[in-house]
Amino acid sequence: MIWSIAMNLSSMVFLSLFSFICLLGFLLMIFLDFSYYIEWEIMTLNSSSLEMTLILDWMSMLFLAFVSFISAMVLFYSGGYMVEDNNVDRFFYLVLGFVGSMMFMILSPNLVSILLGWDGLGLVSYVLVIYYQNEKSAGAGMLTALSNRVGDVAILISIALMFDMGGWGFIFYNDKEWMNEVSGLVVLVILAGVTKSAQIPFSAWLPAAMAAPTPVSALVHSSTLVTAGVYLLIRFSPALVSLGQSVLFVLAGLTMFMAGLGANFETDLKKIIALSTLSQLGVMMYILSMGFYKLAFFHLLTHALFKALLFMCAGSVIHSVGGTQDIRAMGGLIYVMPLSISSMNLANLALCGTPFLAGFYSKDLILEVAFSCLLNEICFWLLVVATGLTVCYTFRLIYYTVSGDYNLVSLSCISDDDKIMTWPMISLCLGAVMGGAFLSWLIFPSPLMICLPWWLKLLALMVSLVGGFIGYILNMMVGSYHLISLTNYNMVVFAGSMWFMPFLSTYGVSNFVFKISQYYHQSGDNGWLEYYGAQGAYKSFEVSSEYVQLAQDNSVKIYMVMYVLWLILASVVLF
Incomplete structure (x- = not known):
């Protein structure tokens, strides 16, 4: 235990210093307007050179600073959360490997080197999801690994397509003229980004990954694994042609609507927060598909601050109430855990876009920019309704944790006494309050004037107020709410199960794949390939070797038969 806490503190100090340097x-870099591109050539093959490259610009340095700061807080927090775990040192090594893979991916402007960090994230995330080593964790880990493997294959094929360009440094070919020559490359990069950021139809793995320890969830859902796809598409944003933008636009709109709807029917605390992450990833992809990559990056950073705080507060609650994650078993926690619940509500309000908190500066700007663009009716209302659903499930969560009845057992020792878990939460509270304003001044130094009709200006605020009212009032009327849910059971199951996506991603895909693989196994591996392949060759060699062995037995009968056959053949040839 002493070693784990010392390792925890040293990792936190090192990452904090690295964050300050970044x-x-x-x-x-942002004030002097310069960047560094560092390159080491490893080998050259047919005029294509393979280099090890790093890019140090304002975007990568700012993202590194955020990743390092949040990772430092999560590691310090883990010293209290994982203190009773027998393998806590292994846990810290895995988290550090996870952070290292993300940093390597951030600094790579080269598809080959990006693949190293990309695969590192996938591998370590699988190991962390199965950390508790039970059947549920094994299934969740396999779903996570196989879903992300689709994106890994897309990156591999993209590397093969970029061979024609004479190199894999996509930063030099990142425009529409170059990418039109290999249009399939854009589709593959979008596929990779969509799988890693869990957009439809690859959304099922994100809530399933909640099987990992809560500190890992705080790291994964804020600044590492799920944001890797968004970051990759931000880097490729100049090359996203109109077709790719349209596909991404529709997928992002459906994802944020589906996640917001599902969170209103979910009762697992961590899954509600996971679905809120999915909804915010949809918002980032939505505005990115419209060409505003700086806005997507801005929301990515502000979201990282309050989402890490939200998961830390949820972990503190789960840790104190004995491991339960059902929000119906909580209630009235503000009286026994004032710091954790106040921090959770602060993060929830930042998630809703409450004025002058971190989420307001990015989310309100995204909504106003989207309203000022030419959107069709369906996409416009998807964005509006998804915004209302976000506030709806947020106030539902606030009701169950703050003003609901105390539903825990009578003998419960619940408090905020663990300073190792509370200090990182206080640090992130400051980020959730001031981070949005700080980033808006730096990324957008000159103010933008967005001219909209008054009803569009007030639409985001009104939708948020209506969504919060519905989310709070419906859950106060518990009996009526449950009666409505029972009378519309099929609709509730459909909406609460992410549109049956977990079922389709597991049983649906596996049954289809297993039937095809069984057919090919019977007709291929055990059929024609065996007949003309290994088993057929074995039978042929066996029969031939018997004849050869018979000829080598020095039998007089064999020599007499051979002599007669030779005489007949000679007579036929001569006469």
């Missing part, structure tokens, strides 16, 4: 580098 922040200083970001300030220098």
Whole structure:
């Protein structure tokens, strides 16, 4: 235990210092307007050179600073959360490997080197999801690994397609003229980004990954695994042609609507927060598909601050109430855990876009920019309704944790006494309050004027107020709410199960794949391939070797038969 806490503290100090250095580098680069591109050539093959490259610009340095800061807080928090775990040192090594893979991916402007960090994220995330080593964790880990493997294959094929360009440094070919020559490359990169960021139809793995320890969830859902796909598409954003933008636009709109709807029927605390992450990833992809990559990056950073805080507060609650995650078993926790619940509600309000908190500066700007663009009716209302659903499930969560009845057992020792878990939450509270304003001043130094009709200006605020009212009032009327749910059971199951996506991603895909693989196994591996392949060759060699062995037995009968056959053949030839 002493070693784990010492390792925890040293990792936190190192990552905090690294975050401060990256922040200083970001300030220098954004104010002096310069960047570094570092390249080591490893080998050259047919005029295509394979290099090890790093890019240090304002975007990568700022993202590194955020990843390092949040990772430092999560590692410090883990010292209290994982203190009773027998394998806590292994846990810290895995988290550090996870953070290292993300940092390597951020600094790579080369598809080959990106693949190393990309695969590192996939591998370590699988190991962390199965950390508790039970059947549920094994299934969740397999779903996570196989879903992300689709994106890995897309990156591999993209590397093969970029061979024609003479190199894999996509930053030099990142425009429409170059990418039109290999249009399939854009589709593959979008596929990779969509799978890693869990957009429809690859959304099932994100709530399933909640089987990992809560500190891992805080890291994964804020600044590492799920944001890797968004970051990759931000880097490729100049090359996204109109077709790719349209596909991404529709997928992002459906994802944020589906996640917001599902969270209103979910009772697992961690899954509600996971679905809120899915909804916010849809918002990032939505605005990115419209061409505003800086806005997507801005929301990515502000979302990282309050989402890490939200998961830390949820972990503190779960840790104190004995491991239960059902929000119906909670209630009235503000009286026994004032710091954790106040921090959770602060993060929830930042998620809703409450004015002058971190989420307001990015989310309100995204909504106003989207309203000022030419959207069709369906996409417009998807965005509006998804915004209302976000506030609806947020106030539902606030009701169950703050003002609901105390539903825990009578003998419960619940408090905020663990300073190792509360100090990182206080640090992130400051980020959730001031981070949005700080980032808006730096990324957008000159203010933008967005001219909209008054009803569009007020639409985001009114939708948020209506969504919060519905989410709070419906759950106060518990009896009526449950009666409505029972009378519309099929609709509730459909909406609450992410449109049957977990079922389709597991049993649906596996049954289809297993039937095809069984057919090919019977007709291929055990059929024609065996007949003309290994078993057929074995039978042929066996029969031939018997004849050869018979000829080598020095039998007089064999020599007499051979002599007669030779005489007959000679007579036929001569006469």
